[in-house]
Amino acid sequence: MDWSALFLSLRLAGWTVVILLPVSILMGRFLAHNRFRGKGVLEALIILPLVLPPTVLGFYLLVAFGRSSPIGQIWQDIFGQQLVFSFQGLVVASVIFNLPFAIQPAQRGFEGVAPEVREAAACCGLSPLRSLWKVELPLAWPGLMTAMVLTFAHTLGEFGIVLMVGGAIPGETKTIAISIYDSVQGFDDRGAAMMSAVLVAISLFAIAVTYALSARVGRRLS
């Protein structure tokens, strides 16, 4: 059982959620409430990581983050270390491949808030920010919760992209999914079985929490 890999995965998933929560609120709300030219293209781009083979996405991220790329260069200049094969690089990649899991449910959540309810909030004197806090977030909350739970669980399990962008540096980029693969390769079936069981337990717990929360919200509103 590779505990350091588990904690690394949990840390990665935690950071991904922290970064994607505000992103999903802003993007989800924007996409839910606005119609504009190119909205379909933007939505398709957000969905793209869902259909691309992880190794393909990982390859492009590797190229984009590499030392010879502008992004990699800038990162190197600012932080004095390279973006690829580092925990930070893993977080950036994780944020990108989780975009569909975070934004889609959030967008559905905000779409569920009736337009006239938002108008009523404005006519009650609530500023856009207060309307978001007092009316929209409490109503769109199940969608946001689903988004974050999916993001968290999905990050724990991602393999291809993590391997491409991060390599498998113990304590830095070797996540639990990679550790399971390594265990199997090294004929450590017991370790692989244990870590797999832990992942199953975490996933089940995450799904149970989402269902319980949305059921509670459903009762609250009906």
Place this chain on the structure above:
Amino acid sequence: MALNVMAKAAGPIALDVAFQVAPGELLALVGHSGSGKTTVLRTIAGLWRPDVARVSVDGETWLDTAAGLCVAPHRRRVGIVFQNYALFPHMTAAQNVMAAMDRQNRQEAARILDLVNLHGLEDRKPAQLSGGQQQRVAVARALARRPQALLLDEPFSAVDGATREKLYAEIIALRAHLAMPVVLVTHDMNEAQMLADRMAVMAQGSLVHDGTTAEVMGNPDALHALGIREAGAMLLARVAEHLPDGLSRLETTSGSLFLPMVAAAPGVQVRVRIMAHDVILSRDAPVGLSAQNILAARITRMVAGTGPGVMVHLAVGEGEILARITRRAADQMGLQTGQHVHAILKSMSVARDHVAQTRTGA
């Protein structure tokens, strides 16, 4: 100070309106669906911006496209009751009301909820309230904003008939507390006639007629946009007694009126809507008729429409009623302005919701 509205737009929603509503006055914006009534209301609230528009209230300008001025909806002191109420589903009735207050005050919320007869239901969520109760919460929330203008968008369309009558009575009673201009959007002419002081008729985005309720309802031109069958007059009457046979006797300045049981105590003043096409005229005092109501009347005006009908305006006591008869009948009877006739009205032709209490003092 009054509410002044002017709006012009070419499309996608064509508009051409200009009107004023005095403080405490209730203007009904009437017309068929799609005539632009709701768009006018949304313009006042700041939820829609026509090409050219000016909205001011209390001397404060909310919208002036010429000057490039547009106050955001949440900065306008406007109370609005939406057609489907748009209550906040995750808040209780009291929280919904408090959401519209500048400083949340539970006691004040309870007071306003009392005002709309929702005492004891403060902690219910909208889903636990009936349609009529939800409408009352929406009214309470609109009032909690302390609005400079109160806007009602088809507020009675989502409740059943019996509840609607009750809500009419409540709105009429509530008006004693309302000092601001009120705009009611409705396609229901009865509702408009029962509640409004003035009516503005809209058709295809334009204001085609604006006048007092009685004036509009008797004017064939104004009614053109609404359907001439909506023509009718308002007669003031006082409930005299409820009879054991299920009728109520009402006292008017020109005699008694027998109507199906009226939901108001003896002594209460009511407005009775008498549809023009329900009134029969007779030159001689009729005998042997089943109709219970025969009022002595004098013809004050006869207005021929474009069709086969003629609108006869009749003075009955101090009130006026309308009779819409065929031109052929008017010719055969030799009816003329100034003549004394008998106006006949079947008791059963007056629907229950065509009788409403008048507001105190009106």
